[in-house]
Amino acid sequence: MTAHEPTSRLFKENVKAAMADPNLQKAMKNAGEGFVGKRRAAAGGVPEFDQIRDAARDLKNHVLGHLDLYLARYEEKVTAAGGHVHWAETAEDMRRIVLDICRSVDAKTVNKGKTMISEEAGINGWLEENGIRPVETDLGEYIIQLRGEAPSHIIAPAIHVTSDEVEALFRERHTHLPADRNLSELSSMLSEARTILRQKYFEAEVGITGANMLIAETGQSIIVTNEGNGDLSQSLPKVHIVLASLEKIVPTMEDAATVLRVLARSATGQDMSVYTTLSSGPRRAEDPDGPEQYHVILLDNGRTEMVGTEFQEMLRCIRCGACMNHCPVYQAVGGHAYGWVYPGPMGAVLTPSLIGVEEGGMLPNASTFCGRCEAVCPMRIPLPKMMRHWREREFERNLSPKAARYGLKFWAAFAERPALYRLATRAAIFALGLMGRKRGRFAKLPLAGGWTAQRDFPAPEGGTFMAAWARAQKVKGAR
């Protein structure tokens, strides 16, 4: 398998499985609330937080209008520092470039910091197919790698796993350690993983990291982590490869600081992540350490096609995860149900953009448009609006479900003819009102099985307001 095959079109089945999974439900319940409270406190601690959001939004809008300019500047700077910039139009291109670099140094093991672009390009599976062992060094990524899974959250990849499951997993896989060791505390599991990963840092020939931002002015890339694993992944091996998508570019260091001020606060509720690491290229003569080779691979994979469309604003996304942390749908089903790399509201917009609306069209439909994602998005991305745009594209192309289309048409035929609408609603409500008079609610109702499976359907009071109002006016007029 070179990449996780999308299952987004099976969203409904995925949802069923997710809702029936007690471990997932338990894990989501434990995790969800922490993020919301921490983000609220962190944002509230900065009086000008909303102004910084505006500045970050404007900054990214400017960049998206001048991508070519800033990317060219960035490439110049990286090259001048002795690094290499590679352009990957597709995920396949990225896989090929990564493999070529690994082969050039005869790599057997590759250490990896957390990178979603690697997930998008299917790097791990590809390396394994080619006899190279990828080792995830982020604790969450390490856990899901052991489980053979993809991340279910863009910043907390193992959020769907309970601590009991992690303990069982470590006991099953770390067989060289004493069976009677105490793993009841999170800290004991963390230190066990840390000890094992420490040894691996020295074995790898290549280190791969992502990038939270690329700075055109200086040619540097930035990653933020809380475990410090990114630093070790990139500074110990001979070769450092940065995987990034094009839109991660910002003009200056000061611009990067603007984004950093909203990033961690929105993501984990920290003022700053524990580590903010800048990579500037290969080791220079006077440096005490650092990689011999420095490569940056820039992935397009459909992004430049989004520029100039109604989905351009999605390219402002800085991958903080606030939208999914605040999304009641994501919290109910977890990230795997979305069926590809990016879950939650940002995934619901991005997935159809990157792999097509035929595959990903279910996702933008799975929203109540409650607007909580947009309310917390540090980059002020109008996520519900863009989900609606996808529904429009589906509708135009006749991709939305037939039952829904016909139902809508039927209803619209009445709603557009007030006199007919009055008659039809009166008749329907009269019948429904009569049927529901005794109990006041329906435990079962034709055509509403989805609703009544798990809740009652309140019966109408009987009679429409419009009819009652017209009667009342007549009486008033007659007096």
Added chain:
Amino acid sequence: MSRKPRVALFVTCLVDMFRPSVGFASVALLTEAGCEVEVPPTQTCCGQPAYNSGDRETAKRLARSVIAAFEGYDYVVGPSGSCMGTLVKDYPAMFEGEPAWAARARALAAKSHEITSFLVDVMGFTPTDMKFAGSVTYHDSCSGLRGLGVQAQPRKLLGAVEGLALKEMKDADVCCGFGGTFCVKYPDISAKMAGDKTANIAATGAGTILAGDLGCLMNMAGKLSREGRPVKARHVVEVLAGMADGPAIGEARE
């Protein structure tokens, strides 16, 4: 104002069909607040179901007829943050690129209001001599809250009701799972969200759940009764107009 403002009541489909008493409570409140209330007879639906289903053309046809029916009044007021959000937020966006209609849509949007925010922000109204014996909790419906900034206004009005104790629930601002067509397309997720909401409602110990949108209320009432929780559900205007003595949403009438 020398004369009473002429207010057109946007009844909303759900109030028209399922709970006319909310319409009458709205008229009573607006009248009490000093408005001349009229009910434009050609109104049907704001078009939101079509708009949110991606059927922009149908939504625009319905929007045009709403604009034509309501633009002659001083204000347009409705007992729903969701439907009024469509008039205020979506209509102007729908007609981008059609200057004449966009201007009419913006003009309508500027004078359209959800009822509790209209009463407080525009009319400066406070209920007098209103009584309600019991404790209530209030659910903030999404469109009203995040689209129109309706949060303090209903609470301010409820604060003036004698005998009423407001017990805030956890996550009052989180979606109840109704979501219009969402509850039909994804009933399992919708029911799960409704269950989280009813658990929070029950935890307050309040005897009544109030909200400003009938869709959310029917969803919450349906879940509460299925779970056998003895909590009544009512639209906030029923309490504010002193019309909360009839059967609550989903209660028997015989």
